[in-house]
Amino acid sequence: MALDKLLILGAPGSGKGTQAKFIADQYGYKHISSGDILRKTASEDTEIGRQIAAIIKAGELVPDELINQMFLNSFKQLEGKKIICDGYPRKLSQAEFLAENNFVFDAVIYLNVSLEEVTDRISGRLTAKISGETYHIKHRPPKVEGVCDVSGEKLIIREDDKPETVKKRYSVYLKETEPLLEFYGSKGVVIEVDSEKSIDVVWKDIERVVFKKK
Numbered sequence: 001m002a003l004d005k006l007l008i009l010g011a012p013g014s015g016k017g018t019q020a021k022f023i024a025d026q027y028g029y030k031h032i033s034s035g036d037i038l039r040k041t042a043s044e045d046t047e048i049g050r051q052i053a054a055i056i057k058a059g060e061l062v063p064d065e066l067i068n069q070m071f072l073n074s075f076k077q078l079e080g081k082k083i084i085c086d087g088y089p090r091k092l093s094q095a096e097f098l099a100e101n102n103f104v105f106d107a108v109i110y111l112n113v114s115l116e117e118v119t120d121r122i123s124g125r126l127t128a129k130i131s132g133e134t135y136h137i138k139h140r141p142p143k144v145e146g147v148c149d150v151s152g153e154k155l156i157i158r159e160d161d162k163p164e165t166v167k168k169r170y171s172v173y174l175k176e177t178e179p180l181l182e183f184y185g186s187k188g189v190v191i192e193v194d195s196e197k198s199i200d201v202v203w204k205d206i207e208r209v210v211f212k213k214k
């Protein structure tokens with residue numbers, strides 16, 4: 001079975017970005033992170049940038065009309081290449097929009113993890129804006145404290161990683177994103193991975209169940 005178009009799905013902090021990056025680096029996929037793309041737009045001093053920054057900070061979802069066509073266009077431009085989508089689609093209307101435009105995922109990797117675990121992960125997350133690398137103070141510390149191993153830039157804490165925003169993001173996930181499991185489940189493309197385990201073990205499981213590595 002072709003595995004050219006992958007979607008990685010899971011709660012905030014389930015490890016989507018971490019594992020998508022491994023897939024991109026080790027299997028030659030283009031990693032499309034909606035969060036990274038939207039955070040970049042949010043950092044620009046434009047009307048739309050300010051609008052998106054406020055939505056992200058509040059833990060809400062950016063409206064479909066601002067992003068649906070944009071992501072569909074990027075996917076079309078990458079036609080024929082292997083892509084791993086991380087964060088888009090994340091609600092039923094977005095998944096339906098892609099389906100209506102004949103964009104079909106070959107597999108959807110679902111990272112299943114508890115609220116307790118994601119709370120611990122997000123509270124220790126450190127992010128590198130330029131390189132896109134993600135670290136954790138306990139589970140994946142950088143070699144030098146506060147500095148990205150890859151780019152040497154200073155690591156930051158994301159604006160939406162404050163505990164009250166994380167709770168909001170999690171409730172938005174349950175209401176808006178979890179229904180995608182049924183949507184893609186009915187198409188028989190969901191592959192569930194237990195993401196409660198360590199980063200390395202989750203990666204080994206993905207390699208085994210998705211890429212059939214022995």
Ligand code: AP5
Pocket residue numbers: 010011012013014015016017018019034035036038055056059060061062063067086087088089090091094121122124125126134135136137139140160169195196197198199200202
């Ligand atoms: P986005 O950036 O996509 O955030 P998210 O979905 O909430 O996911 P996170 O990035 O928080 O977590 P992750 O699952 O990638 O975990 P990570 O690998 O970093 O979106 C941000 C915002 O943008 C949204 O709230 C919304 O406003 C907007 N947006 C984006 N897409 C949108 C869309 N389609 N529609 C509308 N709005 C949209 O891991 C987390 C931490 O845990 C790290 O520190 C990592 O090192 C550590 N870790 C990872 N795996 C493990 C493990 N197995 N064990 C221990 N630690 C681990």
